Amino acid sequence: MFGYSMIQTVRNYSKQLDRSLRDDLIHLYRPFKYTPCFLHGLFERKLMRKKKLSVIVQFQPEAYEDGCQQIAEITKKHKNNKLYHYYNRVSCCTADMTPDSLEEMLSTCNHVKKVYKNKEVQALLDVAVESAKAKQVFRNNTALTGKGTKIAIIDTGIYPHQDLSGRITDFVDFINNRTEPYDDNGHGTHCAGDAAGDASASDGKYMGPAPKANLAGVKVLNKMGSGTLDTIMQGVEWCIQYNEDHPTTPIDIISMSLGSEAQSYGEEDRDPMVQIVEEAWKSGITVCVAAGNSGPDPQTISSPGLSDRVITVGALDDRTTANTRRDDEVASFSSRGPTLYGEIKPDILAPGVDIISLRSPNSYLDRLQKSNRVDGDYYIMSGTSMATPIIAGVVSLMKQHNPDLTADEIKERLKSGTDIWVDRDENVYGAGYVNAEQSIPQQINHN
Known part of the structure; x- marks a missing residue:
């Protein structure tokens, strides 16, 4: 099941993920009918490392600095990740994160309050x-x-x-x-x-x-x-x-x-x-x-x-x-x-x-x-x-x-x-x- 781990991530951390981001993660799931089972894990690991998600991470206000430090360490050690801006007034930061780094952050950082999809907004x-x-x-x-x-x-x-x-x-x-x-x-x-x-x-x-x-x-x-x-x-x-x-x-x-x-x-x-x-x-x-x-x-x-x-x-x-x-x-x-x-x-x-x-x-x-x-x-x-x-x-x-x-x-x-x-x-x-x-x-x- 290509992307099955993303289904698990959504199930485990649904309260911390906004709806748009949950939908994007769920859409990574693809059942492979004609691919040998032993290749599923290889394809999934590649997806987890390559796919970039633009997100806004909001931390608990009292733990904002600790949360920023932790996400900085996570994004630094994963390829295709980049931390952009800090917003201390709203305890947020913006980043490009791969599914594997997002999963690591959610599982190890208890300071995360909410993760949002960084949607394109145009008030035309x-x-x-x-x-x-x-x-x-x-x-x-x-x-x-x-x-x-x-x-x-x-x-x-x-x-x-x-x-x-x-x-x-x-x-x-x-x-x-x-x-x-x-x-x-x-x-x-x-x-x-x-x-x-x-x-x-x-x-x-x-x-x-x-x-x-x-x-x-x-x-x-x-x-x-x-x-x-x-x-x-x-x-x-x-x-x-x-x-x-x-x-x-x-x-x-x-x-x-x-x-x-x-x-x-x-x-x-x-x-x-x-x-x-x-x-x-x-x-x-x-x-x-x-x-x-x-x-x-x-x-x-x-x-x-x-x-x-x-x-x-x-x-x-x-x-x-x-x-x-x-x-x-x-x-x-x-x-x-x-x-x-x-x-x-x-x-x-x-x-x-x-x-x-x-x-x-x-x-x-x-x-x-x-x-x-x-x-x-x-x-x-x-x-x-x-x-x-x-x-x-x-x-x-x-x-x-x-x-x-x-x-x-x-x-x-x-x-x-x-x-x-x-x-x-x-x-x-x-x-x-x-x-x-x-x-x-x-x-x-x-x-």
Whole structure:
């Protein structure tokens, strides 16, 4: 019985193996009808030494260090084994293990709490948008697409991708003073697609919430993805001035997937970054800002996300399951509140893990991480940077449905329309997980 020992391993240690890993081990079993019995053992030993399983091993918290030391010794002495990363906050490590080393670990290491299959997880943009209930939102027999609204992406620029064709209506460059749209880093292009990609290069697969919204590219970060307070303030100020100069085609939403580590100024409103985004808010622009990627520690909300006025967005891992919340969890990197000034943040969560969006060819990120490319025209990224423009796209739908909504009203409707599936800590989950359908009323109340 080829692989019979794996059946025994599953039987003996079923409580310590997650279902996906148990299934993989069971599928190693193969009855040999036409092979001499004396060869079965040879084939099985070869399988045990050669077959690699990518696993996550979780130890009892109090024995984490001892468990890591023991698995390091086991993987070192077995060929085709490799230990990758340690995660001390969750008492885990990741490794490639062969069945013989896995069996040895389970039989000799009493510190193991659970062994998981290291599954590939991709919260594709089409799944992320569906998960946010922002796909095919209909009101008054019309599909909301963001048409007639404009989103300013204050970032590294925007590459004129096929999925944005004809909709980058404005571009300003505070780094190199170029006039035509470009993105030498790649981050801003991804964010633009998160909000408003129309999926024309993927046959409708990787579509943002607002596929007909117009975009203003505001480049305030350089090729390496960094900038100064000065250039960022210039970018926001440009948006405010733009609306004064173009009252009939204004910028409705600012998406800012950037920030700096917050420092105390005694009072929140003394932070210059907060001051400028709140000026944009007062002018009528709905400002969506990333919470930051410094979680899971508390008080890690970045500036200007610590503003009590703007919409601060955290990232959720929807596990690529659009129609259920049971397995959803806040991304470990997503920054937590309260702010340095004691305010509850973030305001809301949106998908932000392994999001597939637009690729900027030959940009810094594109060359740095070629393995993140998808189907030629797309690219995978994670972060509250990705969650923020998804919220901006949802706001675009809200503004299309009711152009008279104020920024304060939009923020309130987003927060009151969220999905709540856990007894949440508001400084981790905010008001909950965005649900566009629940945030956009069927009828407009003009009273």
